[in-house]
């Protein structure tokens with residue numbers, strides 16, 4: 384954080400709303416991205432990213448600077464998304480229309496049908512959408528671990544604090560989620576190779 | 584350990600989150616196991632792919648919308664009259680809390696000790712005391728209102744407490760008139776109902792109120808009874824109550840005050856915010872040139888206007904309810920005891936003498952009763968004072984003793 388940012392932070396703390404707007408504009412994109420990976424849709428991402436920044440604004444006086452402002456802001460974002468995801472999964476479980484109860488240890492909900500995995504996997508926008516779809520197919524608790532680890536780059540300890548679960552749980556959830564993603568990617572790749580060879 | 588067990592360790596191994604022994608064992612196995620090495624490679628690829636996900640560009644209107652929400656947030660913070668906050672910060676809080684406590688003790692003692700069936704006048708006399716008790720309860724309830732802030736994520740690590748709302752920016756010194764929906768109900772025994780009804784109308788007129796409804800009827804026993812609903816300006820409520828009590832013997836009364844101050848100013852603040860949003864939408868509409876944008880703004884505009892209407896009518900209703908208090912009065916004609924006892928001749932004289940005697944005796948008993956009740960209601964206070972006196976006395980003696988030693 385530069386000196387200019389520090390100044391903006393101080394001004395924000397004293398209630399200067401323009402300073403705050405300027406300050407968060409530096410992190411807006413990242414906050415939005417985190418929310419998007421958590422929530423899946425642009426609509427939800429917009430709502431929750433804004434919610435997170437409003438929360439940050441309300442709490443800014445209490446920000447003590449133990450962590451960088453950036454880290455603090457991303458944590459709030461993750462918290463807001465976590466709460467929303469949990470709320471939704473609860474609603475889903477109690478909903479009568481969807482009497483589906485996840486089996487113990489089941490990692491995914493419905494998996495997207497991607498028989499056409501792009502060849503140029505490392506640069507395509509298609510790949511990005513494909514991976515995003517894979518993450519969204521995870522059940523909420525697994526999805527949160529993956530986003531916190533791979534997108535936010537949090538440590539296991541930080542994740543366990545945010546998820547309010549043990550280190551062991553973080554470890555095993557992350558391991559299973561990664562394995563599922565890997566298996567799915569491999570399977571899809573094989574499938575699309577088959578499709579391609581058939582087309583030829 | 585089987586390959587499966589080793590493969591479960593791979594994820595943590597990649598993150599360097601295994602203990603040294605575990606990592607050593609795994610590495611030994613990897614040296615000799617091709618399929619586990621393959622698995623490790625695939626996992627690493629997957630993780631790399633996930634980590635390579637780009638940041639996502641927020642939609643165009645994102646920043647603008649955010650700024651608008653922030654403005655709204657700031658507005659609501661400034662406008663919200665935080666009564667709780669004012670109360671809590673007031674240096675008088677401990678004092679008034681103590682006073683309220685004493686009041687509650689005294690009043691509740693007094694009321695419990697009151698010998699209810701003894702006479703209807705006592706009931707009437709104590710009505711104001713009960714009223715003030717309910718008021719004390721009211722203010723206690725206000726003080727317990729949760730803070731306005733939203734609950735938060737329990738992220739203690741970064742010190743986010745649950746009441747983020749910064750209340751210090753609340754405009755100080757702004758006067759907030761208390762908004763109370765005041766209601767009262769009286770049943771009064773009077774000598775002459777039509778006469779009292781006229782008096783009631785005069786009282787209402789003189790206090791600037793009006794009669795909302797009035798019914799006067801003659802019962803089977805040739806006695807009149809009447810019920811009236813008066814609307815009296817809030818400020819004249821006490822005066823009205825006093826004058827109504829003077830009409831005759833109050834046999835039943837109740838008063839209630841529903842404090843809607845918080846609700847009132849909240850509604851008002853929200854209304855102001857919405858009007859402001861309406862204005863900014865109108866400005867936006869002027870600037871918009873794309874059909875799509877115009878439609879969008881229009882939609883938002885009609886939504887906000889609907890909301891404004893709802894809040895406006897809510898405020899109007901509250902205004903009406905709080906500016907005028909409602910008092911229901913029912914008037915009954917007294918059964919004049921003298922008539923029933925009156926007899927002719929010598930026996931009549933005798934019975935009249937007896938009646939006078941009984942009446943004066945009754946009055947005497949009543950007087951004594953009142954004294955007892957009076958004593959009863961200040962008894963707790965006396966006890967309290969005595970206890971305090973004792974403590975001071977004991978303390979002094981203790982100090983004196985210590986000095987001597």
Ligand SMILES: [Zn+2]
Nearest residue numbers: 586616618619
């Ligand atoms: Zn192996």
